[in-house]
Amino acid sequence: MDKITVTGLPWAPPFAQGLVRDLRVRWALEEAGLPYEVRLIDGGERSSHEYRQKHPFGMVPAFEADGRWLFESGAIVHHIAADSEALMPPDRHDRANTVAWMFAALNTVDPPIQNLFAMDLQHGEEQWAKLRRPAAVDAVKVRLGALSAWLDGRDYLVDRFTAADVLMTTVLKFLRHTALVTEFPVLDAYVKRCEARPAFQKALRDQMADYARGAPVAA
Amino acid sequence: MDKITVTGLPWAPPFAQGLVRDLRVRWALEEAGLPYEVRLIDGGERSSHEYRQKHPFGMVPAFEADGRWLFESGAIVHHIAADSEALMPPDRHDRANTVAWMFAALNTVDPPIQNLFAMDLQHGEEQWAKLRRPAAVDAVKVRLGALSAWLDGRDYLVDRFTAADVLMTTVLKFLRHTALVTEFPVLDAYVKRCEARPAFQKALRDQMADYARGAPVAA
Incomplete structure (x- = not known):
């Protein structure tokens, strides 16, 4: 896979941090040793007509590889795993x-x-x-x-x-x-x-760092 | 695939008839044109240690092909589809x-x-x-x-x-x-x-026929 992009949230409330489903995809990509970029998208973009063409239910994660989009975390992890012996045995x-x-x-x-x-x-x-x-x-x-x-x-x-x-x-x-x-x-x-x-730890650290950067300014 | 067996229920109450998940597998097999047998198993067998080796959650359907077992209706349909162009496009x-x-x-x-x-x-x-x-x-x-x-x-x-x-x-x-x-x-x-x-109609007809044969005798 050439250039990979994963969509995630710019921020999540503490009860949801570490649970948002782009974590699964980040983890799988780390296990597979594939470089990727994360694009953080807000609620407005998630409900846009353009994004719904990529993710019909308007959620994260969506996944782009080689210019083609895919949605649903289980399916994205399956797609990554199908080509990676680190995630899917050969037999x-x-x-x-x-x-x-x-x-x-x-x-x-x-x-x-x-x-x-x-x-x-x-x-x-x-x-x-x-x-x-x-x-x-x-x-x-x-x-x-x-x-x-x-x-x-x-x-x-x-x-x-x-x-x-x-x-x-x-x-x-x-x-x-x-x-x-x-x-x-x-x-x-x-x-x-x-x-x-280590792949999980890195994926979680990166997701949390995104939320730290995206945290709402305290009133 | 050589000899295929699918597990189903001997009977289901009317509100569940046509919804039990072996229907999905029967339908997929009909679309793929693969012959199969259905083995109807009761609650005692589903909770047995032996069946839990085939289906860890003790449910139906489980699926046997070439002497190997598989569980979870989505995964069984995926397994059938992976080898059948009737269910999965080649691209x-x-x-x-x-x-x-x-x-x-x-x-x-x-x-x-x-x-x-x-x-x-x-x-x-x-x-x-x-x-x-x-x-x-x-x-x-x-x-x-x-x-x-x-x-x-x-x-x-x-x-x-x-x-x-x-x-x-x-x-x-x-x-x-x-x-x-x-x-x-x-x-x-x-x-x-x-x-x-037609594949859905046949799968549903066969499942209903099994329940008709397995219906409890009226008191």
């Missing part, structure tokens, strides 16, 4: 398993976690959230329990570090305001193992 | 766009739809669901509006019918108990266009 069956865990991270593990995150961080004072929270926690625990059983005795989802671990780790990060991950020692060790990688 | 950029829309269907469009579905069909009488429903409907409409804008003037998500349409159509089907899709004429026409395909 056909291992590749299929990596893709299985990529979809599992985003369609089986992520949804109950996003529900709990929204309840706690965006709707915590609302009556429906208070009524629903115990069941939402249980739904998360069901998924974490199954994931923990799978990872018991394994370092990564598929034998070695892959793009699936990039997605799963960044999904589990949405629980950092709770003790749910640490209640499962296997998951806690897994997240720490993945987040200790 | 590299078109393939990346197809994968983008596959992830978008399952991680951007599906989550708010699943929330509304669960509220209406599984928790309709609960106070939290009554309080939260208006916002849940709004969240669905935001996604449907963006999707409708994209599909306006297009027959399919990516120029021609692909695996992404299999996923998107089966995601939108979870709104059949509402008028939300029909409120967007572009989406209504899109779903009808996809569901009119």
Whole structure:
């Protein structure tokens, strides 16, 4: 891939810092050793007709390589991984398993976690959230329990570090305001193992540096 | 692929019939022209240690080809599509766009739809669901509006019918108990266009026939 650009946010409130999904793409690019630029875009640009041609839902990240655009963080990570042995094993069956865990991270593990995150961080004072929270926690625990059983005795989802671990780790990060991950020692060790990688550390540092530069001026 | 097996449920209650996710895999296999067998498995088998080695979350569908197992409906459809021009265009950029829309269907469009579905069909009488429903409907409409804008003037998500349409159509089907899709004429026409395909019709007919055979004996 020639020239790569990733879109991100100029700033995010503290509860969202480290969770915005361009982090996944930055991390994957660091693992793959590909140079890239980040373009920070504000809400006005995200809802523009021009940007919607690149990202139909008006979100970040969008990804440009060789003049072609791509959207959806899972798909962008998949696109990077397809050409990088650092993120996707060469064996056909291992590749299929990596893709299985990529979809599992985003369609089986992520949804109950996003529900709990929204309840706690965006709707915590609302009556429906208070009524629903115990069941939402249980739904998360069901998924974490199954994931923990799978990872018991394994370092990564598929034998070695892959793009699936990039997605799963960044999904589990949405629980950092709770003790749910640490209640499962296997998951806690897994997240720490993945987040200790230099590529993750660099991606996070760069994203946080962008927010520091973009922070609103205090009133 | 040599011998293919897909796991499904022996029966589902009427509100879930036509929505269980082995339908996606059956549809993709019909489009690809690949013969397959369906193995119907009950709750006891789904929670068994042996099945969890095939599907770590104990759900359907799981997929076996050439003696290797795969899980997660999006990943199984991706695996079938990767080798079938009926589901995935040959051009590299078109393939990346197809994968983008596959992830978008399952991680951007599906989550708010699943929330509304669960509220209406599984928790309709609960106070939290009554309080939260208006916002849940709004969240669905935001996604449907963006999707409708994209599909306006297009027959399919990516120029021609692909695996992404299999996923998107089966995601939108979870709104059949509402008028939300029909409120967007572009989406209504899109779903009808996809569901009119003989491969979808055959997959649905076969799934329903399995449930008819597996129906509990009336008391």
